[in-house]
Amino acid sequence: APPLLQPGWHFAITPYIWLAGLNGTIGISDVTADVSESAWDLLKSLRFGAMGDLEARYDGWVFGSDLIYVSLRDKHAFSTATVSGELQLDQKEWIVTP
DSSP: OOGGGSSSEEEEEEEOOOOOOEEEEEEETTEEEEEEEOHHHHHHHEEEEEEEEEEEEETTEEEEEEEEEEEEEEEEEEEOSSOEEEEEEEEEEEEEEO
């Protein structure tokens, strides 16, 4: 019988991959910078990532959630007329969708 019709608990984990780029302007006060990062650029900054769909079924009930975790790190030097230096991005993000 299909899993929905079988009695008791049934579990499924489905990993997947999703890629995105980033384009826009970032800044603080009057210091701004244009950002253009392709999906490949972001993959080079990836330290760790995991994505998956978790599903639990009990009799006719279904409980599910998408889980996404990503850790990125990158450094870039910058210079303006009044300020120069290096920026380092460390980002860790969880997305949980029930």
